[in-house]
Amino acid sequence: MRRSDLIPLAAALFCAVAAAADVEAAPARVVSLNVCTDQLAWLIGAPGQLVSVSPLAHDPRSAALAAEMADVPRNDASAEQVALMQPDLVLAGSYTARATVQMLIGLGYRVETFQPTRSLSDIRENITRMGVLLGRPARAAALVADFDARLATLSDAPETRPVVAYYLPFNETASGEGLTGDILHAAGMTTIAEALDLAPGETLPLERLVLAQPDMILVGAPYDSPAQATALLQHPALRATGKLHEIGPSAGWICGLPSTLDTVAEMRALRRSAQ
Amino acid sequence: MRPLPLAAALCALVLALLAASLSLGYAPIPLRALLGAGDPLHVMVMQQIRLPRAALAALVGAALGLSGAAMQGYLRNPLAEPGLIGVSGSAALGAVIALQTGLAAAFSLALPLMALVFAGGAVGLILLLAGPRGGSLTLILAGIAVSALAGALVSLALNLSSNPYATFEIVFWMMGSVADRSLEHLALAAPLIALGAALLLTTGRGLDALTLGEDAAQALGVSLGRLRLTLLLGTAAAVGAATAVAGAVGFVGLVVPHLLRPLCKARPARLLWASGLGGAAMVLAADLAVRLVLPDRDLKLGVVMAILGAPLFLHLIYRTRRGV
Numbered sequence: 001m002r003r004s005d006l007i008p009l010a011a012a013l014f015c016a017v018a019a020a021a022d023v024e025a026a027p028a029r030v031v032s033l034n035v036c037t038d039q040l041a042w043l044i045g046a047p048g049q050l051v052s053v054s055p056l057a058h059d060p061r062s063a064a065l066a067a068e069m070a071d072v073p074r075n076d077a078s079a080e081q082v083a084l085m086q087p088d089l090v091l092a093g094s095y096t097a098r099a100t101v102q103m104l105i106g107l108g109y110r111v112e113t114f115q116p117t118r119s120l121s122d123i124r125e126n127i128t129r130m131g132v133l134l135g136r137p138a139r140a141a142a143l144v145a146d147f148d149a150r151l152a153t154l155s156d157a158p159e160t161r162p163v164v165a166y167y168l169p170f171n172e173t174a175s176g177e178g179l180t181g182d183i184l185h186a187a188g189m190t191t192i193a194e195a196l197d198l199a200p201g202e203t204l205p206l207e208r209l210v211l212a213q214p215d216m217i218l219v220g221a222p223y224d225s226p227a228q229a230t231a232l233l234q235h236p237a238l239r240a241t242g243k244l245h246e247i248g249p250s251a252g253w254i255c256g257l258p259s260t261l262d263t264v265a266e267m268r269a270l271r272r273s274a275q
Numbered sequence: 276m277r278p279l280p281l282a283a284a285l286c287a288l289v290l291a292l293l294a295a296s297l298s299l300g301y302a303p304i305p306l307r308a309l310l311g312a313g314d315p316l317h318v319m320v321m322q323q324i325r326l327p328r329a330a331l332a333a334l335v336g337a338a339l340g341l342s343g344a345a346m347q348g349y350l351r352n353p354l355a356e357p358g359l360i361g362v363s364g365s366a367a368l369g370a371v372i373a374l375q376t377g378l379a380a381a382f383s384l385a386l387p388l389m390a391l392v393f394a395g396g397a398v399g400l401i402l403l404l405a406g407p408r409g410g411s412l413t414l415i416l417a418g419i420a421v422s423a424l425a426g427a428l429v430s431l432a433l434n435l436s437s438n439p440y441a442t443f444e445i446v447f448w449m450m451g452s453v454a455d456r457s458l459e460h461l462a463l464a465a466p467l468i469a470l471g472a473a474l475l476l477t478t479g480r481g482l483d484a485l486t487l488g489e490d491a492a493q494a495l496g497v498s499l500g501r502l503r504l505t506l507l508l509g510t511a512a513a514v515g516a517a518t519a520v521a522g523a524v525g526f527v528g529l530v531v532p533h534l535l536r537p538l539c540k541a542r543p544a545r546l547l548w549a550s551g552l553g554g555a556a557m558v559l560a561a562d563l564a565v566r567l568v569l570p571d572r573d574l575k576l577g578v579v580m581a582i583l584g585a586p587l588f589l590h591l592i593y594r595t596r597r598g599v
Contacts, residue, residue: 169440171455171573203571206455207324208301213316226374228447229440236457237323 026135027088027110032057033077033100034093036255037114039065040130041091042072043258044139052085054096064251064259079103089133117256119182120264123147126256143258150261151186154268158188162215162271165192166247167238169229171203180253183260187267189216210237216274217243220250245270276538278545285552289333292559296329297321299566327461331453332562332576333555334461335521336531338468338513339363340554341547343528345475346398348482348543349506353533353591354411355401357514358525361421362397366511366518367448368425369393371432373519375441383459387467390519395511397421402503411595450577451524453562460520471513472551474505479544481505486543524561524576526584527554533587 030049032038035056042050042065052075056062063069075081077097082090082104090111092101105111112133117123124144131140164184166174174180175193177200184191192214198204209217219233238244247270252263297306300320307313308321339357346355357363373379373389404417429448433441481502484492489499517524531553532546539545561579568574 170443171571203573205301205571207320210320210324211300211302211316223438223440225377225436225438225441226380227436227438227440228444230438232455235323235455236459237319240319240323 027133029085029087030089030091030134031075031082031085031087032091033075033082034091034096034114035062036093036117036257037091037130038069038072039063039255039257040114040126041134042069043143044127044130044136045134046136049134051087052082061250062254064249064255064257064262066251079107083107083109091133117179118177119179120151120186120256120260122179123256123258123260127258147258147261150258151264154261154264155186156188156268158271158275160275161188161190162275163192163195164189164216164218165204165209165212165214166218167204167209167233168220169227169232171205171232173198173204173209175200179256179260183253183264184267186264188271189267206232206235206237210241213241214243216245216270217241218245218247218270221246221248245274281538281545281549282552285549285556288556289552289559292556292563293329293333296332296559296563297325299563300325323458324455327456327458328453328562329559330461331456331464331521332559334465334468335451335453335517335524336527336554336556336558337551338471338517338554339524339527340531340557341472341475341551342510342514343554344532344543344546344550345478345482345506346510346528347532348478348546349485349502350405350414351485352405352411352414352595354414354529354588354595355405356526356528357394357510358523358527359422359529359588360397360401360414360418361425362394362401362510362514363518363523363525364422364425364429364449365397366390366394366515367523368428368432369515370519371429371448375432375436383463387463387516387519391467391511391515393425394515394518395507397425398507398510402507411592415592446575447522449523450575451518451522451580452565452573452575453521453558454565454573456520464516464520467512467516471509471511471516474509475513476547476551478502478505478509479547482543482547486541522575522577524558524580526577526580526588527557529591530580530584530587531557533591 029051030041030045031052032041032050033054035054038053038057050072053069053072055074055076057069058066058074060066077100079100082100087109090104090109092111092113094113094115101111114126117126124147127140127143131137166180173193174184174191175198176191181191192212196212217238222234223230248266252260294306297309304317304321305313308317309326311318343356347353369389369392370386373386379386400421401417405414426449430445433445481497484495484497493499532550535546535549535553539549558576561576564579565574565576
């Protein structure tokens with residue numbers, strides 16, 4: 001055997017070993033306790049890798065991928081149930097099921113937590129991190145590349161940014177901070193919270209909203225069963241402004257996912273049709 | 276105080292508070308916007324947001340004050356009050372059931388009517404248990420039982436809802452609020468409150484006669500059965516409709532008749548209309564206080580009313596206990 005023949009052989013051997021190590025590092029059974037990690041893991045993981053999703057994963061109001069994840073069994077985010085699933089990796093949000101997460105860590109399970117997505121750029125980072133955790137960096141890199149390409153086509157800076165009040169139950173309104181604010185900014189809008197200089201967490205009473213005369217008032221679709229917090233969004237005074245727009249499902253605003261750009265596209269189209 | 280000056284003073288107070296309630300907001304809007312004059316935006320805010328709030332506060336207060344005075348007159352017990360004896364709580368349960376079963380969405384009048392039926396059931400139960408003389412102990416104990424059961428069932432119904440926001444409404448049904456109510460709510464409640472108030476006002480002569488005792492009242496030609504039925508229907512309609520749109524506001528029916536009784540020379544008939552007007556003024560004032568103290572926090576009316584009413588309630592119980 002010539003020495004030059006050894007090089008490809010060694011390379012092949014190295015690749016095989018590396019691949020074996022990679023397979024070993026990739027967790028075979030992943031359990032997710034949070035609706036956002038559910039969807040990221042489902043998107044990035046290999047088929048069958050995600051063995052259980054959180055209780056909200058099958059609710060189309062909370063999860064944009066609810067229909068796709070319908071076959072994945074649901075857990076109730078209790079430590080006992082999760083332990084019985086013998087997971088290699090548990091994914092959780094940094095604020096979800098704290099007691100369960102503490103107990104699972106105490107029992108020696110590998111738990112990775114994700115902070116809530118606060119911006120569109122957080123989405124890229126979360127995709128990359130999830131790719132590493134699940135042993136699927138190539139899949140993650142492809143998703144990030146698609147994300148960047150699509151965001152570039154969607155982002156434009158209009159001459160005037162309309163003032164938008166995304167009105168939420170309990171007289172709350174979307175601020176310029178966080179993922180919601182970032183989505184609205186990317187779509188070429190500015191929020192009423194910025195226009196009125198509202199403090200973080202400050203509510204916006206109905207009368208103040210109407211008197212501020214925003215260019216658009218956005219409300220989510222009504223629930224099937226009534227509650228006053230949501231009935232507020234159907235108040236006749238909002239309709240009387242003539243600026244009311246009912247927007248798509250709330251799921252598009254909750255988690256930072258590649259599909260968050262669908263929400264950006266929807267808002268951009270809405271702004272263009274209104275301007 | 277003579278009836279005419281008393282009525283004039285109370286009417287002036289209610290009108291002043293109504294004007295104050297309509298004027299308070301996030302922009303100075305002249306009252307003529309109410310009639311549709313001026314900036315269309317101001318007209319809309321005045322007619323669609325401020326008017327329902329002020330009018331409902333006045334109507335709810337009138338319904339509760341009047342019902343309280345009528346029940347106290349009939350049972351001859353100053354502790355009889357719709358909130359304390361569970362009538363408001365039961366009305367809230369009826370309203371929540373109408374909303375959560377979808378009945379109110381299919382037929383909007385179902386909301387106040389269900390509240391009326393449940394309030395009527397509670398009044399009937401209390402009258403049955405307390406008997407014609409209205410013993411304090413029975414009244415309060417029955418009230419505790421009915422209120423607790425109604426409150427628990429309201430919580431249960433709201434917890435079963437598929438809307439995650441429904442649970443937060445428990446506070447509204449137990450404490451009451453007129454914030455962000457619309458003209459639709461006003462249109463639903465106003466006719467039934469007016470009907471209930473009209474029925475209750477007819478009981479004046481009977482209640483006056485009843486102060487002499489049941490035998491004397493019957494000798495004067497008062498039919499106690501009919502009086503009881505009018506009281507039941509009137510209270511159920513007034514409290515039911517008020518609670519269906521504004522939640523259970525407590526203590527109005529207790530505080531207002533107590534404050535006005537000395538001015539009415541303890542004449543139940545006079546106390547009826549005086550308490551109606553006084554109740555309207557009281558709830559309008561409470562709603563103003565709610566908005567002035569914490570404008571952005573949606574404080575409930577029941578909070579203010581309980582702070583005023585609970586000490587008075589304790590005082591009344593203390594006096595009743597000494598009297599026993």
